Amino acid sequence: MRIFRELHQSDDNPFRREHRRKPSPTKDEGDLFIHRPSPRKxxxxxxxxxxxxxxxxxxxxxxxxxxxxxxxxxxxxxxxxxxxxxxxxxxxxxxxxxxxxxxxxxxxxxxxxxxxxxxxxxxxxxxxxxxxxxxxxxxxxxxxxxxxxxxxxxxxxxxxxxxxxxxxxxxxxxxxxxxxxxxxxxxxxxxxxxxxxxxxxxxxxxxxxxxxxxxxxxxxQHIFLFDPCMNGHFSRHDFYKQAVHSLAPAMRGWEARLGLALSEVSEAVQARYFTAVNRLARALESRDDLIWSLGSHLTQAVRDDCVDDFDHLLLMLCGGVDVMARALHLALGLDADPQEVRPPSFISTRTGRGTRPIS
Known part of the structure; x- marks a missing residue:
């Protein structure tokens, strides 16, 4: 079976870009594969x-x-x-x-x-x-x-x-x-x-x-408000990235300091910083998916969706923390041999009755 893929040959069309930015929930237009809002108020x-x-x-x-x-x-x-x-x-x-x-x-x-x-x-x-x-x-x-x-x-x-x-x-x-x-x-x-x-x-x-x-x-419904009183909107990706900065304001200081520093180390740390923000933003998006699934009619299929959303949430959180740790390791110059920081016994298991060593 060939996997059907929608071809986007008219990306320079301003009307197509507008339809993609604000997909209609009712009109027969726009991209075929796209997240659309629901007509349910x-x-x-x-x-x-x-x-x-x-x-x-x-x-x-x-x-x-x-x-x-x-x-x-x-x-x-x-x-x-x-x-x-x-x-x-x-x-x-x-x-x-x-x-x-x-x-x-x-x-x-x-x-x-x-x-x-x-x-x-x-x-x-x-x-x-x-x-x-x-x-x-x-x-x-x-x-x-x-x-x-x-x-x-x-x-x-x-x-x-x-x-x-x-x-x-x-x-x-x-x-x-x-x-x-x-x-x-x-x-x-x-x-x-x-x-x-x-x-x-x-x-x-x-x-x-x-x-x-x-x-x-x-x-x-794909309405990402950053100022409801003034009706200010973000795109989906920008909204969740800004949400990460709002929940962890100290991370924005990283971005400012790394932008001023000019070195190979700062560039590498900055790349890891952006990766961490992206993963934490995906974690917040998975949280919204999980809340949506939990609020739905809990059939077995919806329960499976809840488990998948929770797994993805944990995966993105662990990934974000891991990248932050790698960025700190690089920024602080901790270039020691990992075997010196973490002894080989760390990855070995204690053998006892009924257990087998990891080989």
Whole structure:
């Protein structure tokens, strides 16, 4: 079997270069073999009444990230979910929830029913749009489980919230789940209690906790932001290299000093330095692959992918440390015979009962 290889004869074509730099997730164009983003958006529901005004850096990053084109974010007011008033129109940027138990009719599900409506235009990447959306949730079972768990909680775990707050959180969680949201952002005291069953139904995070989740999602969509507030982008390779420098700032000092030195030794050390940065950058990329696989539906094939990603992560980390050690060995002039530094007994094994020497 011949291995098919895509031929790139038009690399000087500016349109082809643009398609390669920003591959379309929907259009039938560009390179055949290329990493493409997915048309699946990440959907975030904000419990707006629990989010106090905050000017800290994580909150500012969160506010900037949810403005990205691939993030669909709406707000919800928990205090209004018991209302039965349908006369007011649905506001833009909000999901309206109303108690429709009294009007569900004799053929409805048993227990309470909550109707939800969305009037925002959700633009999809293929050019289509969802103009409005609605549905209903029936959280009878989740309310019962929440009440049972709340009553069995130790007092120290429920001093900051009441049963009404836990039930309201369970209802909002079911609405978020039925409406297709991936994350419920809430900073209410009840959200911090991980013993409640709502955390088994929907991912509940604070704004600071949601930042790395959204950033990781955007990286998997080939959006590598170095300044979300200013919408600054990197290429994939440059992003992970800069991430290495951010996590290990002392390494950037190496690059500056080696760039000024003019000698064969400094050139050799610099070459090893760049190799180490590349390997550590690949380790960070493997980490993102591992997180993505762990967050997927864990079939046997996905579990194998997790193991492969973890093996590659360890391999790149070991490779980066090894190259750094070689660079230090060369920079410090440790040119002694390796046998003098490490005696031959280092590679021999102790023989004992049931063991064989390495020969």
């Amino acid at each position: 990440i959907r975030i529901l904000l419990d707006i009444e629990t989010l106090a005004e905050d000017t800290s850096e994580p909150v500012q990053l969160f506010e900037a990230l949810i403005q990205q084109q691939r993030v669909f974010a709406l707000e919800i007011e928990t205090s209004t979910i018991a209302s039965t008033d349908y006369s007011t129109p649905v506001r833009q940027g909000m999901i309206r929830v109303r108690d429709t138990t009294a009007v569900q009719g004799s053929f409805g599900y048993p227990g309470p029913q909550y109707g939800w409506s969305i009037a925002d235009r959700d633009a999809h990447l293929d050019g289509s749009s969802t103009m409005q959306k609605g549905g209903s949730s029936h959280p009878l079972r989740q309310i019962g489980e929440t009440v049972a768990v709340y009553r069995n909680l130790e007092r120290r775990h429920r001093t900051e919230f009441r049963l009404h707050d836990a039930v309201a959180q369970a209802i909002v969680g079911e609405v978020a789940r039925d409406a297709g949201f991936d994350i419920l952002v809430s900073e209410a005291p009840v959200s911090a209690c991980r013993f409640l069953p709502v955390h088994d139904r929907v991912v509940v995070l604070s704004r600071a906790e949601a930042v790395p989740v959204i950033a990781h999602y955007l990286r998997r």
